[in-house]
Amino acid sequence: MAAPGSLDTALSALSGARSRMLPVSTAARVADALREQLTEGLLPPGSRLPEEAIGDALGVSRNTLREAFVQLAGERLVVRQPNRGVFVAELSPDDVSDLYRVRRVVEIGAVRGGGSPAAVGAVREAVDEGRRAHDSGDGRALGTANQHFHRALVALAGSNRLNAVMNQVLAEMRLVFHAVRISGEFHDSFLPANEQICGHIESGEFQAAAQALDDYLNRSERDLLRSITPPAGNGRPLG
Amino acid sequence: MAAPGSLDTALSALSGARSRMLPVSTAARVADALREQLTEGLLPPGSRLPEEAIGDALGVSRNTLREAFVQLAGERLVVRQPNRGVFVAELSPDDVSDLYRVRRVVEIGAVRGGGSPAAVGAVREAVDEGRRAHDSGDGRALGTANQHFHRALVALAGSNRLNAVMNQVLAEMRLVFHAVRISGEFHDSFLPANEQICGHIESGEFQAAAQALDDYLNRSERDLLRSITPPAGNGRPLG
DNA sequence: GCATATTTGTCCGTATGTATA
DNA sequence: CTATACATACGGACAAATATG
Secondary structure: OOOHHHHHHHHHOOHHHHOOOOOOOHHHHHHHHHHHHHHOOOOOOOOEOOHHHHHHHHOOOHHHHHHHHHHHHHOOOEEEEOOOEEEEOOOOHHHHHHHHHHHHHHHHHHHHOOOOHHHHHHHHHHHHHHHHHHHOOOHHHHHHHHHHHHHHHHHOOOOHHHHHHHHHHHHHHHHHHHHOOOOHHHHHHHHHHHHHHHHHHHOOOHHHHHHHHHHHHHHHHHHHHHHHOOOOOOOOOOO | OOOHHHHHHHHHOOHHHHOOOOOOOHHHHHHHHHHHHHHOOOOOOOOEOOHHHHHHHHOOOHHHHHHHHHHHHHOOOEEEEOOOEEEEOOOOHHHHHHHHHHHHHHHHHHHHOOOOHHHHHHHHHHHHHHHHHHHOOOHHHHHHHHHHHHHHHHHOOOOHHHHHHHHHHHHHHHHHHHHOOOOHHHHHHHHHHHHHHHHHHHOOOHHHHHHHHHHHHHHHHHHHHHHHOOOOOOOOOOO
16 A cells, blocks of 8 residues: 555556567566566555556456566565565565675676676676766666676676576665665765776786675675664564 | 376376465466476476466466466476467577576585585585485485585575575476486586585685585586587587 | 468456455 | 455456467
């Protein structure tokens, strides 16, 4: 029941998605549409997602919508409570720490192994994208560029499966970012870090890059956990 | 159409699963049942999984079965071809290499970070399990123990999400293992390697453990790719 | 190349059980 | 405790795409 009005607004924009009849299933398109709403923060964590209401809003049947829910639940963006319904995932501080454990292993592991010149170039491109966003004062684009940077780091490993894992992790991170108030310094801090990490990679100093990345991830986790400001009971979900 | 008889046999044993009414959805139980059949090699890669036939065999409706298929497709155990149906995933040599890229990053990354005494103890337990299986000449149990060993390595990182990733990777690996003829030496080679890796971890020599694990994974990938014996066209799926 | 049969994709209606007001 | 709302699961239906003869 958290903000049903915004829910309607969020879903109404997707009704037109049915028009293009691509060889992709309706359920997949519904999942894509909902995933976008979720990662854009338009559906706040903890929100109930009633089948009938959302199915009507999207113009799809409950069966089709349920298939999309199964997919999103597998990506941990929504949680299915038996006989209760599906809810937008609420990430606890423990979940945030878990995500950073994944990131430390996956990102650092990918950086240690280096990558092809093209993959390294993609890292540099993400750094430049962040710098341009910073210069134009676009905080939102800056956050997106940072996600591109870390996606590019993982892509160094050259594994489609690892890329998919990172995509899911970043989607969950966006869920967290939208749930908390991000201070300006949080966004600014990673620009020089990215530059440093990228430089090490370009010069083949993977160990130094891994160390710098580890430092960055530890700082990032600490800052993010602080901004969550845990209530009385620790390990509790955050709104 | 590949071995419909074995498909019937495989599914008939699961019909009784409906008896226990746990707070777990039917679709989830169907997914569990199918996943077991898939990872046990009872449904060979490339097999078609017709909705009506399997739904009847499992005693569930097509809608419920389709929810299970969505979940299994997300785990890459089956592949959905639009308007064609779902098929048991066929892994190409490129897929195998991709899986090993994931394993190198995830397993080595987890080992580098060390783990709690309990997590290290689980690694040792998996080594012992493998030794017992070897002593009793149970090749099947040996393979299972090896999977437990690598699962325990990843568990060192203490991340539920990373454990889930590894579980999916191992499920795909089983798909490969069942599709190829495994030579006896393949199973025997990892026993001393596991012992060595475990010893390094117990003595806190994580760098040495990581190096030994890297060597093992490289050897394992090479041996597995060799046993696949790629036909004329490289990168093609294997039966 | 064409006509037919099969199967998927999607929807609807409905019965049942569970949770909540 | 009753009543209501909702999720769960089933079966049937139909169009569209695909496979088959």
